[in-house]
Amino acid sequence: MGEVIVVTSGKGGVGKTTSTANIGTGLAAMGYKVALIDTDIGLRNLDVVLGLENRIVFDIVDVVNENCRLRQALIKDKRFEGLHLLPAAQTKDKTAVSPDQMRNLCAELKNDFDYVIIDCPAGIEQGFRNAIAGAEKAVVVTTPEVSAVRDADRIIGLLEAAELREPKLIINRIRQKMVKQGDMMSIDDIIDILAVDLLGIIPEDEMIVITTNRGEAVVLDQHSRSGQAYRNIVRRILGEEVPIINLDEGSGFFNKIKKIIGLG
Amino acid sequence: MLDFIAKLFGKDSGSKNVAKDRLRLVLMHDRASISPQMLDSLKLDLIKVISSYMIIDEANLEVNLDSSGSTVALVANIPVKGMKRAAGTA
Numbered sequence: 001m002g003e004v005i006v007v008t009s010g011k012g013g014v015g016k017t018t019s020t021a022n023i024g025t026g027l028a029a030m031g032y033k034v035a036l037i038d039t040d041i042g043l044r045n046l047d048v049v050l051g052l053e054n055r056i057v058f059d060i061v062d063v064v065n066e067n068c069r070l071r072q073a074l075i076k077d078k079r080f081e082g083l084h085l086l087p088a089a090q091t092k093d094k095t096a097v098s099p100d101q102m103r104n105l106c107a108e109l110k111n112d113f114d115y116v117i118i119d120c121p122a123g124i125e126q127g128f129r130n131a132i133a134g135a136e137k138a139v140v141v142t143t144p145e146v147s148a149v150r151d152a153d154r155i156i157g158l159l160e161a162a163e164l165r166e167p168k169l170i171i172n173r174i175r176q177k178m179v180k181q182g183d184m185m186s187i188d189d190i191i192d193i194l195a196v197d198l199l200g201i202i203p204e205d206e207m208i209v210i211t212t213n214r215g216e217a218v219v220l221d222q223h224s225r226s227g228q229a230y231r232n233i234v235r236r237i238l239g240e241e242v243p244i245i246n247l248d249e250g251s252g253f254f255n256k257i258k259k260i261i262g263l264g
Numbered sequence: 265m266l267d268f269i270a271k272l273f274g275k276d277s278g279s280k281n282v283a284k285d286r287l288r289l290v291l292m293h294d295r296a297s298i299s300p301q302m303l304d305s306l307k308l309d310l311i312k313v314i315s316s317y318m319i320i321d322e323a324n325l326e327v328n329l330d331s332s333g334s335t336v337a338l339v340a341n342i343p344v345k346g347m348k349r350a351a352g353t354a
Contacts, residue, residue, distance in 0.1 A: 146287045152292050182278020189284055195289065 002033075002110040005117050006135035007236070008159070012122030014143045015172040017231075018117040018208060018218075021049045023139075025217035026234035028083035032114040035074065037086045037105070039131040040121035041096055044088035051215020061089035064101040070092055070108060079220075084113070085115060094126045099133035106134025108171030115237075124158060132159065138167035139199055144174060144185040153194055168199035169231065175204045176247035187244070200233035202226050203247055289334060296336040298329055310340065319346040 007020045007129065017040075024036045037060065037139055038046035045106035047053040063086065072087075077083035086109075089096060110117045120131035138159045142152040152169070159167050178184035191198055202208075203227035211218040219234065221227035225245065232242045285289055298306075307327050321343035330339045 066303075146283050149287055150290055150294065154294060157295070179280075182280050185280050185283055189280065193284070193287060253317070 002113045003137065003190065004106045004135045005115065005137045005139060006132050006164075007117060007139045007141060008118050008120035008123065008131065008155055009141040009148070010124065010155040011142075011148045014148050015141050015170075015202070016122070017045050017119050019139070019141050019170055019233075020046060020117055022116070022217045022219040022230040023234060023237065024083060024117050025050075025077075025080065026219040026230055027115050027117075027237070029220060030234065030238070031082065031125055031244060033082040033112065034080075034115045034117065035084045035086060035109045035113040037109075037116065037118045038088040039097070039102070039118055039127060041127065041257060042090065042093050043121065044198035045089050046119045047075075047085060047087045048215065049216045050085060050217070051214055052087075053215075056087050058086045059089040059106075061092050061096045064097050064105065070105070088143045090212065091196075093230065094121065094130065097130050099130055099240065102130045102133040104134075124154065128155075128158070129162075134166060135164060139170060140167045140170055140196070141170045142190065142194075143172050144179075144190060149185070149190055156194060156196060167196060168192060169196045170199050170202065172202045172227050172245060173204045174201055179247075198244065199236055201244060201247070202228055202229045203245075227247055292336060293331045296329055296331050303327060303329075310342070314342060317348055318344050319348060321345055 005023075007016050007023070017038075020036060024034045029036045030239050036046060036050070038044050039060070040046070041061065042133050043057075047056060052075050055075045058068040060073070062068045063070050063073045074084040078083070086105075105114055106118075116134075118135060119132050121127035132203055140152050140155055140159070149194045156167055159165075169191070171187055174187070175184055187198065187201055205218070205224055207221055207224035208218050208226050211221060217230075218224060218227045220229035225247075229245050231246060235242045257262050269319075307325065310327065311320065311322055311325065324343050326339075326341040328339050330337045
C-alpha cells in the first residue's frame with residue numbers, strides 16, 4: 001500500500017512543480033514505483049518539467065469521466081520504469097474534478113505505487129481542495145520572501161483544518177550570500193515563524209534552470225548542490241535522518257568542482 | 265562606505281529584519297481571524313458571565329476582533345442597563 005503526498009504552497013512560482021518532479025524522479029531513481037499527478041487543470045506544467053509533454057494522450061479529466069482507463073492515461077517516464085505521470089487537462093477548469101473523484105483516484109493508485117505525489121495548483125480554491133482531498137501527508141514549499149512565507153502559513157492552517165497534520169516544509173531558492181549579509185531570511189527565521197518541521201532546503205542554483213530547460217530533473221545531477229539537496233529530501237521522505245545541507249561550505253565545494261572541470 | 269562599516273560592525277543592518285518584522289505583523293493579523301460560529305459562541309458565553317453581575321442589553325451587544333494597528337484586540341461593546349446587587353441589598 002503506497003503513500004499519498006501532496007506538494008503545495010499557496011503562492012505560485014515558488015517551486016511546487018519542480019519539487020514534485022525532483023522528489024518523484026529521486027524516489028524512482030532509488031527503485032520505488034511512483035505516480036505523479038498534476039492537478040493544475042488548465043495550467044498544466046509537470047509534463048514539460050519532466051520532458052513528457054509529447055506523450056500525452058489522455059489526462060486526469062478523461063480518467064475521472066471514464067473516457068479511458070487509468071492505466072491508459074499514465075505516461076511512463078523516459079528513464080525510469082517505475083515513474084509515471086498522470087497529466088492535468090489543459091482545456092478544462094478546476095471544477096472538472098471533484099474531491100471525491102480525487103479520493104477514489106488516489107486510492108486506486110495507492111494499490112499499484114509506493115508513492116503517489118500530487119502537484120497542487122497555486123491558490124486556496126477548488127483546485128487546492130481537490131489536490132489535498134486524497135492526500136495523507138503534505139509538503140509545503142516556500143521561498144525566503146515575506147509574500148511566500150505568509151501564503152505558506154495560510155496553507156499550513158488550511159491543511160491542518162483538513163486533518164493533514166504536521167505538514168513538512170521545503171525552503172527553496174536560498175541565496176546563502178544574501179543570508180550572510182543579513183538581506184535574506186534564514187532557515188531558522190522561517191522555521192521559527194511557521195513552527196513546522198523542515199523537510200529540506202534548496203539553494204538557488206542555475207543548474208535547476210538548465211535541467212528544467214531540458215526536461216530533466218536536477219536530482220539526477222551528481223555535481224550540483226541543488227541536486228544533492230533534492231536527494232537529501234528524497235532520503236528523508238524514505239525515513240532516513242539526513243543532516244541539512246551546509247550552504248556555507250557551498251562556494252568552496254563548488255569552486256573545487258569548477259576547478260576540476262576547468263583543469264580537466 | 266557607511267554601509268560597509270555598518271555591515272562590518274552591526275549584524276542587524278540587513279533588510280531581513282525588516283522582512284521578519286513585517287511578516288510577523290502580517291501573520292498576526294492573518295492568524296487572528298475568527299469564524300462567525302466561534303464569535304457567536306463567544307458572545308453567548310460573555311452574556312452568560314456578565315449577566316450574573318449586570319443587566320445588559322443583549323440585542324445591542326457587539327463583539328469583534330479589531331486588528332488595525334500593530335496589535336489584535338477583542339473589542340466588545342456591551343450596553344449595561346443596570347447592576348445586579350448582592351442578594352439582600354437589592
